[in-house]
Amino acid sequence: MNTLLNIVIPLLFAPLLIGIINRVKAFFGGRVGIPTLQLYWDLFKLIRKNFIYSRTSGWIFRLGPIIGFAAIFTISLLVPSTTNEAFISFSGDIFLIVYLLGFIRFFLILAALDTGSSFEGMGSAREAFFSALAEPAFFLCLISWVILTGQYSMQGILLHTNQTIWNEYSVTVGLTCFAFFLIILLEACRIPFDDPNTHLELTMIHEVMVLDHASLDFAFILYTSALKLWLLSSLLIHLVFPFNELSLGQQVFLSIAGILGLGLIIGIVESVMARLRMNKVHQLLIGAAIVASLGLLLVLG
Amino acid sequence: MNQLINLALIIVILSTFFILGMKNFKPMIKAFAIQAIIIGLIPLITHSKNFSHEAFYLSLILVVSKGIIFPWVLMRTIKKSQISSEAVLLISPSKSIFLGFLALVFAFLFSSHFPIKPPFTNFTIAVAFFTVLAGLFTIMGRKSAFNQVIGYLVFENGIFLLALNLARGIPLMIELGVLFDVFAGLIIMTVAIDHINREFEHIDVHSLNQLKG
Numbered sequence: 001m002n003t004l005l006n007i008v009i010p011l012l013f014a015p016l017l018i019g020i021i022n023r024v025k026a027f028f029g030g031r032v033g034i035p036t037l038q039l040y041w042d043l044f045k046l047i048r049k050n051f052i053y054s055r056t057s058g059w060i061f062r063l064g065p066i067i068g069f070a071a072i073f074t075i076s077l078l079v080p081s082t083t084n085e086a087f088i089s090f091s092g093d094i095f096l097i098v099y100l101l102g103f104i105r106f107f108l109i110l111a112a113l114d115t116g117s118s119f120e121g122m123g124s125a126r127e128a129f130f131s132a133l134a135e136p137a138f139f140l141c142l143i144s145w146v147i148l149t150g151q152y153s154m155q156g157i158l159l160h161t162n163q164t165i166w167n168e169y170s171v172t173v174g175l176t177c178f179a180f181f182l183i184i185l186l187e188a189c190r191i192p193f194d195d196p197n198t199h200l201e202l203t204m205i206h207e208v209m210v211l212d213h214a215s216l217d218f219a220f221i222l223y224t225s226a227l228k229l230w231l232l233s234s235l236l237i238h239l240v241f242p243f244n245e246l247s248l249g250q251q252v253f254l255s256i257a258g259i260l261g262l263g264l265i266i267g268i269v270e271s272v273m274a275r276l277r278m279n280k281v282h283q284l285l286i287g288a289a290i291v292a293s294l295g296l297l298l299v300l301g
Numbered sequence: 302m303n304q305l306i307n308l309a310l311i312i313v314i315l316s317t318f319f320i321l322g323m324k325n326f327k328p329m330i331k332a333f334a335i336q337a338i339i340i341g342l343i344p345l346i347t348h349s350k351n352f353s354h355e356a357f358y359l360s361l362i363l364v365v366s367k368g369i370i371f372p373w374v375l376m377r378t379i380k381k382s383q384i385s386s387e388a389v390l391l392i393s394p395s396k397s398i399f400l401g402f403l404a405l406v407f408a409f410l411f412s413s414h415f416p417i418k419p420p421f422t423n424f425t426i427a428v429a430f431f432t433v434l435a436g437l438f439t440i441m442g443r444k445s446a447f448n449q450v451i452g453y454l455v456f457e458n459g460i461f462l463l464a465l466n467l468a469r470g471i472p473l474m475i476e477l478g479v480l481f482d483v484f485a486g487l488i489i490m491t492v493a494i495d496h497i498n499r500e501f502e503h504i505d506v507h508s509l510n511q512l513k514g
Contacts, residue, residue: 171307
């Protein structure tokens with residue numbers, strides 16, 4: 001029951017997070033904004049549409065979004081996003097999570113390159129470069145947590161994060177949580193790394209990669225990015241609010257409320273900043289890696 | 302209390318990285334001011350248990366002189382000499398930050414073999430050495446003489462940090478003596494920059510090689 005909740009709740013609530021981020025952005029812009037449940041209606045609409053495939057695309061183009069969705073579903077089996085028990089947990093599964101995220105991105109890039117258009121190639125190049133810079137930061141954060149808690153599985157790390165670790169190593173946990181927040185913003189393609197609302201071809205990074213997918217493929221891609229944001233945010237929430245002493249109902253409530261609260265914060269960050277210039281983006285990612293490594297050095301020293 | 306010292310040292314490291322990677326002068330001076338204020342507050346943190354007047358006066362003098370007066374003098378020099386606010390870097394910002402990170406790792410390895418054990422953590426020696434190395438790197442890697450003044454001040458900050466954490470008690474006279482030395486050096490350097498700028502219309506140190514012979 002605990003483990004099934006971990007799978008069902010992200011699948012149900014992930015589009016709501018995107019809706020909340022959009023509502024916060026609209027509030028800052030003085031608008032009413034699109035309805036909060038809009039992504040659900042968009043997904044239903046997209047499922048009913050027809051497929052369109054260009055003649056230059058092959059089997060990878062059809063396969064990319066499906067593999068993306070399958071990989072993010074596998075991550076939801078490994079990450080205890082709502083309760084404190086994951087469906088599958090083994091020693092070393094943190095590396096599997098990071099590489100599954102890279103796997104999603106790899107197949108989306110291949111699908112974009114399969115269309116034969118140079119525009120998608122440009123977006124894929126940018127996306128590959130930025131995620132290559134973010135991986136060291138992600139690994140440094142994970143290594144810090146492994147050293148702090150002594151566990152090698154994601155479920156173990158989240159179970160053993162408790163108040164004593166916060167009291168003794170507060171600077172390290174603070175630094176790695178900040179670096180992890182920047183990584184979440186990158187993986188979900190949010191400002192300051194990528195603008196999800198942009199119409200200008202010059203500024204697109206992730207949107208240009210998924211430009212050619214139609215109906216059900218595009219539904220898979222939207223759902224995959226919403227799930228990615230939900231699962232990574234749940235990691236951050238469970239590090240900041242240790243939840244191993246709470247009852248089941250309290251855990252579910254804290255997870256959902258915390259993740260939607262983090263959506264509020266992401267919406268605020270999106271509204272007050274603009275997307276950075278391209279050369280500043282990779283400086284910021286290197287800065288995130290350095291901040292995470294400072295946290296690691298504090299723990300080792 | 303350990304956490305407070307760790308937090309202060311992390312802010313020092315981050316401001317040093319900021320100075321390494323910046324092109325404009327004014328944010329660099331502000332980052333230096335933050336660094337100097339935090340280093341000036343460290344005597345108060347380390348001696349918070351047995352509060353002594355010397356620690357308080359030392360902190361006050363450090364914060365006021367290095368955190369407020371020095372940046373003010375530097376900002377005035379920029380305005381008076383009409384130096385352009387952008388620096389020319391010989392090494393790009395990303396590479397400077399990466400080299401700074403290598404210097405930090407080297408400082409950590411060095412501090413673990415240091416013969417004197419500091420009262421709190423080994424971290425303070427590593428941060429002090431890193432600040433010294435970063436100051437020297439700023440002196441080497443920039444073209445404008447103004448940047449070299451800032452590099453020299455960051456270098457002195459590092460030496461201060463090392464002295465504050467290794468000394469037993471507060472050697473007030475020694476610290477004030479070093480501070481006066483730095484202050485006099487700063488005044489001389491800013492006056493020299495002003496004269497060079499007026500005479501040659503630029504402060505590019507590589508062109509000053511033509512003065513030889």
